Amino acid sequence: AQSVTQPDIHITVSEGASLELRCNYSYGATPYLFWYVQSPGQGLQLLLKYFSGDTLVQGIKGFEAEFKRSQSSFNLRKPSVHWSDAAEYFCAVGLNYGGSQGNLIFGKGTKLSVKP
Amino acid sequence: DSGVTQTPKHLITATGQRVTLRCSPRSGDLSVYWYQQSLDQGLQFLIQYYNGEERAKGNILERFSAQQFPDLHSELNLSSLELGDSALYFCASSPRGLAGEIADTQYFGPGTRLTVL
Numbered sequence: 001a002q003s004v005t006q007p008d009i010h011i012t013v014s015e016g017a018s019l020e021l022r023c024n025y026s027y028g029a030t031p032y033l034f035w036y037v038q039s040p041g042q043g044l045q046l047l048l049k050y051f052s053g054d055t056l057v058q059g060i061k062g063f064e065a066e067f068k069r070s071q072s073s074f075n076l077r078k079p080s081v082h083w084s085d086a087a088e089y090f091c092a093v094g095l096n097y098g099g100s101q102g103n104l105i106f107g108k109g110t111k112l113s114v115k116p
Numbered sequence: 117d118s119g120v121t122q123t124p125k126h127l128i129t130a131t132g133q134r135v136t137l138r139c140s141p142r143s144g145d146l147s148v149y150w151y152q153q154s155l156d157q158g159l160q161f162l163i164q165y166y167n168g169e170e171r172a173k174g175n176i177l178e179r180f181s182a183q184q185f186p187d188l189h190s191e192l193n194l195s196s197l198e199l200g201d202s203a204l205y206f207c208a209s210s211p212r213g214l215a216g217e218i219a220d221t222q223y224f225g226p227g228t229r230l231t232v233l
Contacts, residue, residue, distance in 0.1 A: 002189060043206060102173040103149055103172055106159035
């Protein structure tokens with residue numbers, strides 16, 4: 001069955017430090033991969049996505065993610081974290097229905113806290 | 117602002133009642149998805165509509181139903197409500213989501229927070 005694992009429930013980093021949020025997926029076909037961010041009381045905002053091609057993808061707010069097929073991973077990174085990055089981050093797999101994308105399977109999320 | 121709107125923002129009701137959540141997709145988007153976010157289950161896909169037709173079902177209870185209207189807005193109906201239905205309900209829309217199309221991106225609305233007392 002398809003699944004997404006985000007091993008870290010909660011991460012705290014200092015402002016200005018680098019960040020890496022882990023995501024592993026289990027899916028038989030070529031995955032469509034996404035990272036979304038949710039601020040308290042807000043909806044989900046798309047940070048970046050991977051469909052095909054270059055395995056290093058750039059997103060908004062200075063985030064990037066790298067798709068590693070051999071490790072079934074799609075980790076999110078940011079070189080320097082800002083206090084405004086404190087939020088919950090969700091990794092998701094878009095199901096592949098014969099080449100077209102269906103619904104998303106989400107991980108449980110990683111809550112990011114930023115220390116001043 | 118994703119362009120997806122959901123009403124109401126908050127809803128408080130009693131067990132056994134019925135409620136309707138409304139979603140207006142981004143202009144031009146044909147697919148609408150409904151998701152439920154709860155503390156114990158996380159984000160779960162409920163159901164998808166494409167251009168008025170049901171396309172995929174996830175973990176949607178029989179007490180829940182949805183539809184998409186000719187103007188492409190969608191409604192999620194929740195009936196015989198139980199305490200465990202308290203959750204944040206998200207609607208997302210995407211331009212496509214039909215077999216044979218290329219990969220698509222879902223844009224999420226702000227959600228409706230349902231509290232069942």
